Amino acid sequence: MATITTKLTRLLGIRTPLVVPPMAGVSGGALAAQVSSVGAFGFVAAGYDTVETLKSQISLAQSILESHKLNKSLFGVGFLAWQLDQRKKEEAEELVTIALQENVKAVWFAFGNDLQRWIKFVREYDDRHGKAEKTLAFVQVSTLEEARVATEEWKVDVLVVQGIESGGHGSRHSPPLLTFLPSVLSLPFLSPDCADAIPVLAAGGLATGAHIASMLTLGASGAVLGTRFLLSPESLYNDVQKKALSEANETSTVRTVAFDTVRGTLGWPEGIDGRALSNDTVKDFDQGVPVKELQDKFKEAVKNGDHSRILTWAGTGVGLMKEIKSAADIVQELHADCGSRLKAAASYV
Template identity: 50%
Template sequence: MASTPAIRTQLTQLLGLKTPLIQPPMAFASGGVLAAEVSLAGGFGFIGSGFDTPEKLRRDIETARTVLKVEPGSPLPIGVGFIGWILDKSEATSKELLALLVEYRVKAIWLSFGVNLSPWIQFVRELNQQSGGPPILIFVQVCSLQEALTAINEWKVDVVNVQGIEAGGHGASYGLPLLTLLPLVLANTPPNGPLIIGGGGLADGSQVAALLTLGASGAVLGTRFLLSQESLCSEAQRKVLIEADSSQSVRTVAFDQAGGWPFPKGIDGRAIRNATVDDYEKGIDISVLRKNFEEASAKGDTDRAVVWAGTGVGLMKQVLPAKEIVRELHEECLSRLRNASNLEIKE
């Protein structure tokens, strides 16, 4: 992207980026290599820590540091994402996980899906105070205006990601379409409030340009980066994603029921419809659903194992290196922004 002009927003200035593209944390899918490659390409990548132990997260962060060629002790231009209800399970382990962010000078944390994220935000702020270094920036993902108002006015976080109901992976069953929720949140954000970014169902640079013209500081693309060479998706999962059309991306609690994952009330997930969803909708016995799902997941059989995907999946037809995805999105966004500026009619 060396010869291409950069795009400047408040987000790119805050994080020192060339392009306002964020690859979000994706549990079991975004490790250290993907996050680092996105950041190297001029965007910003998050490791999805999910159910990771401190040892596993340490390995992932060290991998990112190696790819980024950052010396130990120097700031690391990636983030790590945590899921609130998983952090709540063990305070001691979670504090160990979060302390790694200070140890490795990770630039940002992303929190979502908690019953109450406030204690964890407070803990990160305490870590920031003790470290004396540049603060770890706090991103929070929200699925409603109410959640956004809490993050903006009470928690006063640095960046709020507005997740539309189109988003792949977990999200709110009560969510709203991105083009409705994002303007609602922007209209309720004070001028000195957090930066607002958005995502859910995005697949190409024209949609990124649309978000920027709405007033967002950046765009978040998850499913698109599942189809990078560096994601942790299996070949079978990539094949499903490449072949899927958007109507196969459905919101469901089937996989949470089958996997026994206790996400908070109102949270479900968006994935490609398969036999697990069909069986759940038919009301099959839960023990049978779980057994079939466990066996399929162990074998990587996508007829029943989960393949998370947002509604943009039907527009995605190619696996590319993450760097190429960032370059393509950036160039298309630039071109659309230029076209839009030509729409002005001078009489």
């Protein structure tokens, strides 16, 4: 299939303007590499992982890409900046350095109160080591001001605009994507008409190739799809979670802090919560059931594989996906669908 040419595909050397983001507990080396092996771009999530786990997942991604006779650096690593900030300085810097030492093509930073620190760390590492090709810095934003700062002050390479429809964590104050993306693209230095503008990616509730095409027509250089790839063998989600996703509909998700509370994954910046499939954990949390009771029930549910209480992150587009397919097949399906919708749109003028 022909390349769909955008600023993103030219920058990354890929043919599909699609990025599969770093999703903690989901995006391992297998998912990232299989996505990249067929022309999109995948990220390994560092998440809450140890140094050893991250090394293992990077090595897995590299081995898969090499087996396809591709550049073993054709993937990225994503970091939760607030998690880096909570670690000891040496440990946090070691995690980021691991990715840089392995020459991954890109790093992704989100959800921190000092993202600039980590952008600077990456730039200084590249300069010290005389890297011929700099590490690309992706930054995820939730407001127009964040978009301005990331672009004008931090000089990021790719901007990810996340609408409130996104699965997993995001700002509860984010606008809907169809409002937020055009607002960001109206900034003169990010306008599609600006030759020097960096790629802007759209994220939030996207599930189909037609969705990707619609984002391109709005002026984005690509799209970020996460939930769709949870329903793949390469996803680290278990069978219970995948079954719940396949049975979900357009009303199944809810924004909540219930799961972070019961899991003890607290420390997110102000205003951040998560979108997941609603279940009894959320209902009980909203009704004021004591946290200790919720935690006990949650642990038991995890042990027994009971989805009435366990966590399954998902975006609003979850009702549009029903099948478990390989990550490679999903990319190819999305590419073909996007291409056909772009051609159809061109026929209108």
